[in-house]
Amino acid sequence: MNEFVERQIGLRWPRAVRRSYEVVIVGGGGHGLATAYYLATRHGITDVAVLERDYIGGGNSGRNTTVIRANYGIPDAVNFYQRSVDLYAGLEEEFGRAVMHSTRGVLWLAHSEATLRGERARAALNTACGAETVFVGPDEIGTICPQIDLTGGGTYPVLGGTYHPRGATARHDRVVWGYAEGAMRLGVHVHQGVGVTGLHRDGGRVVGVETTAGRIDAGVVVSAVGGHATVLASMAGVVLPIRTHPLQAAVTNHYAPILDPIVASADLLVYISQTPRGEFLFGAEIDRQASYSRRSGHDILALCARRVTTLMPFTRQLRILRQWTGSCDMSPDYSPIMGVTGTDGFLITTGWGTWGFKAIPAGGEALAETIATGRPAPLIAPFGLDRFERDRTRADRGSAGTH
Amino acid sequence: MSAPEPIFCTRVVASPAALDALATDAVALRLAPDDLLLVGAVDVRPDDPDAIVCRDDGWALRRMTAAEASALVADHGDWSVPPAGIAQGALAGLPVKLLIDPAGDALLLVPRPYLADAVERLP
Amino acid sequence: MADEGIDAFWRLACAGAEIDPATPYDAWSFAPPPLVDLVLHGGKRATSGLAAECHDDVAGGYSVLLDAAGGPVCVIRTTSVEVASYRDVPPDFGWLEGEGDRSLRYWRLVHEPFLRERCLANGLEFADDTLVSYQRFELVWPAAPAPTLTADGREIAFASGDSVAVALVRSGLHPGHGGTLCLAGDCPNCLCVIDDVAYSRACLTPAVAGMRIERQGAGGTAVVPAVAADRAVGSRHLHCDVAVIGRGATGRAAGDEARAAGRSVIELDQLNGEEVAGVYQGPRLLVRTPSGLLHVHAVEVIVATGASEEQPVCPGSDLAGLYTAAAAEVLDGAGLLPAGTIRLGAGVRPVRFEGDGAVTGVVTLDASGVEVRQPCVGVVLDLGSHPRDSLARQGAGLPVRAVGSCAEISALPPAPAAGVVCACTGTTVDDLASVWERGFQTMELFKRATLAGTGTCQGAACLPHLRAYLAARGGDEQPAFTARPLTRQMTMMEAAAGTWHPPTRRTALHETHRALGARMERFGGWWRPWTYGDTLGEYEAVRAGVSIGDVSTLGKMLVSGPDAVGFLERIYPCPVGDLEPGRVRYALLLDERGYVFDDGVIIRDDERRFFLTFTTGGASGAEAWLRDWAEAFGCDVRLLDRTAALGAINVTGPRAAALLRRCGLDTPPAFLRTADAVVCGVPCRVLRIGFTGEPSFELHHDAGRSAELWEALMAAGAADDIRPHGLEALLALRLEKGHIIVGMDTDFDSTPRRLGMEWAVRMDKGHDFLGRDALERIDRIPLDRRLVGLEVDGDAPVEGAPLLDGGAVRGNVTSAWRSPVLGRAVLLAFADLVDGAVPPTFEVDGRTARVVDLPFLDPEGVRVRA
Numbered sequence A: 001m002n003e004f005v006e007r008q009i010g011l012r013w014p015r016a017v018r019r020s021y022e023v024v025i026v027g028g029g030g031h032g033l034a035t036a037y038y039l040a041t042r043h044g045i046t047d048v049a050v051l052e053r054d055y056i057g058g059g060n061s062g063r064n065t066t067v068i069r070a071n072y073g074i075p076d077a078v079n080f081y082q083r084s085v086d087l088y089a090g091l092e093e094e095f096g097r098a099v100m101h102s103t104r105g106v107l108w109l110a111h112s113e114a115t116l117r118g119e120r121a122r123a124a125l126n127t128a129c130g131a132e133t134v135f136v137g138p139d140e141i142g143t144i145c146p147q148i149d150l151t152g153g154g155t156y157p158v159l160g161g162t163y164h165p166r167g168a169t170a171r172h173d174r175v176v177w178g179y180a181e182g183a184m185r186l187g188v189h190v191h192q193g194v195g196v197t198g199l200h201r202d203g204g205r206v207v208g209v210e211t212t213a214g215r216i217d218a219g220v221v222v223s224a225v226g227g228h229a230t231v232l233a234s235m236a237g238v239v240l241p242i243r244t245h246p247l248q249a250a251v252t253n254h255y256a257p258i259l260d261p262i263v264a265s266a267d268l269l270v271y272i273s274q275t276p277r278g279e280f281l282f283g284a285e286i287d288r289q290a291s292y293s294r295r296s297g298h299d300i301l302a303l304c305a306r307r308v309t310t311l312m313p314f315t316r317q318l319r320i321l322r323q324w325t326g327s328c329d330m331s332p333d334y335s336p337i338m339g340v341t342g343t344d345g346f347l348i349t350t351g352w353g354t355w356g357f358k359a360i361p362a363g364g365e366a367l368a369e370t371i372a373t374g375r376p377a378p379l380i381a382p383f384g385l386d387r388f389e390r391d392r393t394r395a396d397r398g399s400a401g402t403h
Numbered sequence B: 001m002s003a004p005e006p007i008f009c010t011r012v013v014a015s016p017a018a019l020d021a022l023a024t025d026a027v028a029l030r031l032a033p034d035d036l037l038l039v040g041a042v043d044v045r046p047d048d049p050d051a052i053v054c055r056d057d058g059w060a061l062r063r064m065t066a067a068e069a070s071a072l073v074a075d076h077g078d079w080s081v082p083p084a085g086i087a088q089g090a091l092a093g094l095p096v097k098l099l100i101d102p103a104g105d106a107l108l109l110v111p112r113p114y115l116a117d118a119v120e121r122l123p
Numbered sequence C: 001m002a003d004e005g006i007d008a009f010w011r012l013a014c015a016g017a018e019i020d021p022a023t024p025y026d027a028w029s030f031a032p033p034p035l036v037d038l039v040l041h042g043g044k045r046a047t048s049g050l051a052a053e054c055h056d057d058v059a060g061g062y063s064v065l066l067d068a069a070g071g072p073v074c075v076i077r078t079t080s081v082e083v084a085s086y087r088d089v090p091p092d093f094g095w096l097e098g099e100g101d102r103s104l105r106y107w108r109l110v111h112e113p114f115l116r117e118r119c120l121a122n123g124l125e126f127a128d129d130t131l132v133s134y135q136r137f138e139l140v141w142p143a144a145p146a147p148t149l150t151a152d153g154r155e156i157a158f159a160s161g162d163s164v165a166v167a168l169v170r171s172g173l174h175p176g177h178g179g180t181l182c183l184a185g186d187c188p189n190c191l192c193v194i195d196d197v198a199y200s201r202a203c204l205t206p207a208v209a210g211m212r213i214e215r216q217g218a219g220g221t222a223v224v225p226a227v228a229a230d231r232a233v234g235s236r237h238l239h240c241d242v243a244v245i246g247r248g249a250t251g252r253a254a255g256d257e258a259r260a261a262g263r264s265v266i267e268l269d270q271l272n273g274e275e276v277a278g279v280y281q282g283p284r285l286l287v288r289t290p291s292g293l294l295h296v297h298a299v300e301v302i303v304a305t306g307a308s309e310e311q312p313v314c315p316g317s318d319l320a321g322l323y324t325a326a327a328a329e330v331l332d333g334a335g336l337l338p339a340g341t342i343r344l345g346a347g348v349r350p351v352r353f354e355g356d357g358a359v360t361g362v363v364t365l366d367a368s369g370v371e372v373r374q375p376c377v378g379v380v381l382d383l384g385s386h387p388r389d390s391l392a393r394q395g396a397g398l399p400v401r402a403v404g405s406c407a408e409i410s411a412l413p414p415a416p417a418a419g420v421v422c423a424c425t426g427t428t429v430d431d432l433a434s435v436w437e438r439g440f441q442t443m444e445l446f447k448r449a450t451l452a453g454t455g456t457c458q459g460a461a462c463l464p465h466l467r468a469y470l471a472a473r474g475g476d477e478q479p480a481f482t483a484r485p486l487t488r489q490m491t492m493m494e495a496a497a498g499t500w501h502p503p504t505r506r507t508a509l510h511e512t513h514r515a516l517g518a519r520m521e522r523f524g525g526w527w528r529p530w531t532y533g534d535t536l537g538e539y540e541a542v543r544a545g546v547s548i549g550d551v552s553t554l555g556k557m558l559v560s561g562p563d564a565v566g567f568l569e570r571i572y573p574c575p576v577g578d579l580e581p582g583r584v585r586y587a588l589l590l591d592e593r594g595y596v597f598d599d600g601v602i603i604r605d606d607e608r609r610f611f612l613t614f615t616t617g618g619a620s621g622a623e624a625w626l627r628d629w630a631e632a633f634g635c636d637v638r639l640l641d642r643t644a645a646l647g648a649i650n651v652t653g654p655r656a657a658a659l660l661r662r663c664g665l666d667t668p669p670a671f672l673r674t675a676d677a678v679v680c681g682v683p684c685r686v687l688r689i690g691f692t693g694e695p696s697f698e699l700h701h702d703a704g705r706s707a708e709l710w711e712a713l714m715a716a717g718a719a720d721d722i723r724p725h726g727l728e729a730l731l732a733l734r735l736e737k738g739h740i741i742v743g744m745d746t747d748f749d750s751t752p753r754r755l756g757m758e759w760a761v762r763m764d765k766g767h768d769f770l771g772r773d774a775l776e777r778i779d780r781i782p783l784d785r786r787l788v789g790l791e792v793d794g795d796a797p798v799e800g801a802p803l804l805d806g807g808a809v810r811g812n813v814t815s816a817w818r819s820p821v822l823g824r825a826v827l828l829a830f831a832d833l834v835d836g837a838v839p840p841t842f843e844v845d846g847r848t849a850r851v852v853d854l855p856f857l858d859p860e861g862v863r864v865r866a
């Protein structure tokens, strides 16, 4: 018996594409669907379509390593992600569906004085902003996660680190489906296999989209296209400071539960967790070369395996089942870009880079509020596109470390 | 195969034409059109007023046969060794330069800061 | 016999096996000779040849078998000789010959070309009825040991040459816990934990004496051993024109064709222990082999992986006793197919299997659709096959070509009606139905909602059934889900084989520091001495006496050429052209957005020649940065990175100049001046700077002489109690002077203005420079935050501590240190501006921090110029 078969969520697809919607959201990833969900549930706006060219969750939202945490590097980010951590904790109740949310804590290790300094700073700032993160020494680390080789294989000794107890994971697909189900239940149209190929403009304003299923008029068009943000935005005359880089991850076969926390190392550039199904999920940094390619590489797999086995020798004989690649929309300051764009009728949610899964609830909630009220929601106001022009970038080292 | 050990070289950076015209008996690696590495202390004067000629202590060297070089690269690198000439690439994660002469001898150059790693990783 | 070595071997064998040494014997080798290994280690007990060439072979004769070099290996005795047509090969011959997967199919694959060739040599025509001499033999000497392994805690014997799966069947066990055996690597039904490695395909793992096996089976989970053995795994790279995966007839034909065209060929087959795990860009194949990981780099890859037999899906399909036709052939050859096993005809699909654990009956439909039950102890199925195409699909978009049956499209089976569809995950047909009904109706959603196809076999067994199910429900055939590596699971150690952590560089003084008891730390890609054990003492030596530090890690670059000045003007935000030879100028480096990414100094050697330094962390990027821009600007310059070639030792402290005078530097250069000099016999470029706040002389010299210079300075300074200082002390010393460390006191969006370093930028210098446009624009925007100096009484707060103002976070500390000379903590911090100004105080760590002017120490710079 397969206990992980989806037995709760039901997706009631709309029969036909209408020719016009109040809000058209391009991209059926977590952000697009959550935005639709909160528009419908919090603001009563249900004349909404989410257009997904492939299948929902087929982009990064179904390819990530599902780390949920709020231990970021600047106050605006910590506040935002803390909201998301809170929303995630209540998501099963919100949906009435199991999304395999599991609070397990994030342990972030330092193997050098330089990194130790960064981890101390993280703990101090997070705590000041209300996201619990404590600085821990090697002994405490050994207690929290006895599987770690504190000598780092003799070459990367663990000098200390931070522990963020509310760090969590959730099954990515179920998060996506939960939002889709909830939105569709209230009348939102989610269309799979409908790709947006162009934007229609009237004067400066975006008034609709051209799709593989024909033209669709829209009061507002929201771009939530993940790694393809620059392509769509350029159709609206919006230049985004985004570069798309591949990010890879891999998973092992499943094993009896042994590893509780999510463990990351800033010096070794790797992170690993064990899913409720028992698989070990691990990943590292983005590919240096910008690309839309989703072909997996062997080098990163080899590097990850070397790093993980150095940190946790018990993983040496685990078998790697599969590896895959997503396309990450990297912003120059490692912070998201959300809200209005300067082109009327066109909003964006992008810059989620390697860390946007955790942002899905708060991102969707805030973007829905922005659309419904016509004003940037306070939580995301610092993350507007105009910050680059206004010299108000939000450099965040807390997200630069991936996941 | 000799153990890798620090050596000193002579480095010449000059216009490509000046380097082309340079005659020397020293073991020479043309790293780039404008960059020449000579093994040992060599007195050269390229015909370029802006040439940079200096002693270069930045390398460690290992002597081997071309066959040993091929085997080393097959074990530790994802590139293949040309029959003769110069090749550069990563071996066991270390940047190296390889000079193969037609007689079947090979020189492996590793940046000196990686010497200890080379000893450990390229047995 | 002519050969004395062979004769000596024979006499040895006779003594060991109690044979009369006078007995006549023959000596020969197999074609190819290495097959002799299979006699010793692989259970090979038969051979065959063209009957026309084997007249003399009789039962009872002895032979010494030779290896490729003609050396004797073992003695055998022929036990029977039987002549029959090629067509009528005895059914156990595949097994007895011991080659490949020991199937008859494999036997035919290798013997047909061999017999053809022998016919040709004898002027005969090869046909199905060509007469073949089938000979069985026994190994006489050395005697093969009777090997054993442990399965589920119990010792079992096996025959040499058995795979683990066959060894288990031999002892009466299903190698998993049930399910149709394919013995071809396609299904998850024989997964075992083998020597602590779970999810091992028992059918592809040769049994080895002493192995520890636990049967896992499809869907079985595994326990991770708390301590995993550190087994070294080798890795090797091979290069070829054509890599052929699969050595069946199609694959060999493709290989022959490529060879005939003069291309180099590498052939790979799982039957030879070469499991291709993934197809990558290149193309590059990752191959698991018993001796480690193989990287095969090819110009072209030909995938000839053939087809895999369909697995049945119906109630009871997870029982033991079910075999694909190919698996049955292997077992039959080994004499392991139990009597009472029945064979279903081609394409006959059972309605269900009956039994408890093992099959006891099979129900099929007769021609009129009536159920027929047959009792049995085993069932051999023949359900046809589907392309084994996951490697080919992974190679899409690369020069990877599929040939033969792996490239063919097979008809989908009828939609499954009941039973387990995906044995890896335990997904049943009921699960498919329930998911379908809840809207998961496209292949990828279907896969994700059921997890079918996500297990060890990666869909090899279930994909045709999933597609059949979707087609039956939805009316359309949907394509297979994406094929991703790994097709064959590597262990983490295998994946890591041959891969190292990024190396950390060492200066020429590395061992010197270690001998002095330094704690070495990774910093900016180098090992650096963090402390020699007494950071405070090191600090005091600099402030009050004399100390040396290893700064060899600084980036160093020579630039010369007709355009050198113009080029550097465009690189640096400060003026360059007015710099006189012999002077040192501090400079920031800005990117195009006006952000500071590095700093260092500029020294002019002469009109067209400069020496530049960069930070330790910035050095590795500096060369590429300069080269790229020289190219972009079209500047005629020569560039040489001197970082590894030059060592640098910083001699610093109030008594530094005096020490250097004793070391041969008669007139130490004044502040921000440079000179060439011989110090302690070592030629040096001396840079007078002041990072520590005390007179400092950086001695740049050939790295080969670093140790000598260091020792000489230590000796010369002994009277002054000279001691080296580590990085920790250096960070403190510079902080008291308010000097930033790029990367610590900067962010990746720090403009000079945010750092309070507008003085390092000369917008009016008369040259465009990198970042100038951006700064011009940004300068019109009110500043939001700024790096400031703060003082706090008491100990230093944590670096990174927030600055609070009325409970709100208004910035953060970037560096902190309790200054012994000042008696309080000094901090650098980013602080938000309020109404255009930095508030006079903040709360830090529960205390009041006062904003003060920088530097904290010696604002007039009296000490540093002394």
Ligand SMILES: Cc1cc2nc3c(=O)[nH]c(=O)nc-3n(C[C@H](O)[C@H](O)[C@H](O)COP(=O)(O)OP(=O)(O)OC[C@H]3O[C@@H](n4cnc5c(N)ncnc54)[C@H](O)[C@@H]3O)c2cc1C
Pocket (backbone or CB within 6 Å): A026, A027, A028, A029, A030, A031, A032, A051, A052, A053, A054, A055, A056, A057, A058, A059, A060, A061, A062, A063, A064, A065, A066, A067, A068, A194, A195, A196, A197, A224, A225, A226, A227, A228, A232, A247, A248, A249, A283, A324, A325, A326, A327, A328, A349, A350, A352, A353, A354, A355, A356, A357, A358, A359, A403
């Ligand atoms: C390997 C990996 C690991 C990660 N790990 C983590 C992690 O641990 N924690 C974390 O928080 N984040 C992680 N992330 C990042 C996270 O996955 C993403 O930031 C997040 O999923 C982004 O969601 P999205 O909705 O913006 O984009 P996506 O989920 O990518 O959705 C965009 C959708 O738009 C569709 N689309 C694109 N163009 C068009 C068009 N023209 N018309 C119609 N549809 C279109 C795409 O098909 C896609 O479905 C990871 C990412 C990767 C790749």
